[in-house]
Amino acid sequence: MPDLLKILNEHVPKIFQTMASLTGVPGNGDIDPPRPSTLHGITGSVSVSGKASGTVYAAFSKNLADAVTIRMLGGDSPADEEVSDVIGEFTNMITGNLKSQLCDAGYACQLSIPTVMRGGDIAVEANTAPICVRNTFYFQELQEELVVLVFAKLDK
Amino acid sequence: MPDLLKILNEHVPKIFQTMASLTGVPGNGDIDPPRPSTLHGITGSVSVSGKASGTVYAAFSKNLADAVTIRMLGGDSPADEEVSDVIGEFTNMITGNLKSQLCDAGYACQLSIPTVMRGGDIAVEANTAPICVRNTFYFQELQEELVVLVFAKLDK
Numbered sequence: 001m002p003d004l005l006k007i008l009n010e011h012v013p014k015i016f017q018t019m020a021s022l023t024g025v026p027g028n029g030d031i032d033p034p035r036p037s038t039l040h041g042i043t044g045s046v047s048v049s050g051k052a053s054g055t056v057y058a059a060f061s062k063n064l065a066d067a068v069t070i071r072m073l074g075g076d077s078p079a080d081e082e083v084s085d086v087i088g089e090f091t092n093m094i095t096g097n098l099k100s101q102l103c104d105a106g107y108a109c110q111l112s113i114p115t116v117m118r119g120g121d122i123a124v125e126a127n128t129a130p131i132c133v134r135n136t137f138y139f140q141e142l143q144e145e146l147v148v149l150v151f152a153k154l155d156k
Numbered sequence: 157m158p159d160l161l162k163i164l165n166e167h168v169p170k171i172f173q174t175m176a177s178l179t180g181v182p183g184n185g186d187i188d189p190p191r192p193s194t195l196h197g198i199t200g201s202v203s204v205s206g207k208a209s210g211t212v213y214a215a216f217s218k219n220l221a222d223a224v225t226i227r228m229l230g231g232d233s234p235a236d237e238e239v240s241d242v243i244g245e246f247t248n249m250i251t252g253n254l255k256s257q258l259c260d261a262g263y264a265c266q267l268s269i270p271t272v273m274r275g276g277d278i279a280v281e282a283n284t285a286p287i288c289v290r291n292t293f294y295f296q297e298l299q300e301e302l303v304v305l306v307f308a309k310l311d312k
Contacts, residue, residue: 036240036274047203047211047268055203055271084192084281110266112203113309115211115282118192122275125240129269153269 002105004098004150005029005133011097012137012148015090020071022139024146029135036125037134037149041065042083043117044091050109052102054129054152056095060087064144080118088114094148107154126151158261160254160306161185161289167253168293168304171246176227178295180302185291192281193290193305197221198239199273200247206265208258210285210308212251216243220300236274244270250304263310282307 009026016022039059047055060068069078069086078086092114102109126132129151137146165182172178195215203211216224225234225242234242248270255267282288285307293302 036272045211047205049203049205049266049268053267053269055201055268081283085283088283110205111209112205112211112268113209113282113284113307115280115307116192117273117278117280119275119278122273122278124271124273125237126269126271127237127241127244151269151271 001154002101004131004152005031005135007098007101008094008133008135008148008150012094015093015097019090020068022068022071023141024137024139027136027138029133031133033132033134035132036123037132038121038123039147039149040121042087043122044087044114045117046091046095046114047112048095048099048102048109049112050107051155052107052109052152054131054150055126056091056098057124057149058087058091058094059147059149061144064139064142064146067142067144084116087116098150106156124149129153157310158257160287160308161187161291163254163257164289164291164304164306168250171249171253175246176224178224178227179297180293180295183292183294185289187289189288189290191288192279193288194277194279195303195305196277198243199278200243200270201273202247202251202270203268204251204255204258204265205268206263207312208263208265208308208310210287210306211282212247212254213280213305214243214247214250215303215305217300220295220298220302223298223300240272243272254306262312280305285309
């Protein structure tokens with residue numbers, strides 16, 4: 001079975017480095033986090049369906065979301081819609097990478113379009129997902145965090 | 157193109173009638189609601205991917221969620237996990253019906269596993285979805301409401 005946490009730890013920093021010249025350092029991660037799992041800030045979400053089914057959430061702090069958007073699009077005070085575009089795209093890249101690795105491992109699956117949520121604390125659960133992994137990526141330069149949470153069910 | 161609002165208005169009440177003996181009356185519905193769209197209560201979500209891609213949200217008021225769970229599982233004070241199971245299953249049925257109709261219309265797609273969110277107001281957006289429909293279903297007997305929101309992108 002693919003090691004989802006290892007895939008995230010390797011590829012999430014690469015995406016931020018390449019797209020926004022930001023260095024994100026993964027925390028220890030959790031392959032059995034408390035459920036439901038609570039997310040804060042602005043959260044992108046992309047689902048996969050097929051032999052692998054599930055959802056990837058990427059929860060950006062407000063400052064991280066703004067900083068990434070400014071680095072991608074320029075300007076200094078991005079509109080909510082621009083921030084949503086960028087967060088949707090980052091979440092799409094994170095999930096797209098995971099999807100490629102799952103397909104390579106024999107779990108053929110497809111991505112859905114991204115959605116972006118804003119709220120206070122949002123507690124999310126996927127009762128039918130045997131797999132749940134979560135990690136925090138710390139951006140020292142901005143002193144801000146990204147949380148990535150994955151619920152998945154793999155059917156060989 | 158399939159009329160998503162018409163499909164929801166026809167099938168959401170059937171699901172509640174069959175599964176929980178509850179009569180839900182659709183409101184007028186909106187095929188171009190304000191975006192982002194705000195949801196309250198306990199919200200199930202299921203995505204589809206393929207030639208149709210998108211996400212269906214079903215936002216239950218707390219009392220409606222409890223009532224449906226009690227009608228499905230018995231008892232009188234359901235645990236959060238039981239409520240999540242039932243809401244996930246209802247959202248799966250709503251989305252599964254939509255998926256069947258989309259497949260029949262030539263938009264082959266697959267479902268992801270359901271997720272369930274709890275929070276205050278949650279504003280959701282899917283910038284890459286040209287289609288957004290929303291309707292409220294009113295359950296007179298309980299004086300409670302369900303909101304169903306669909307973001308979709310169809311590629312023939």
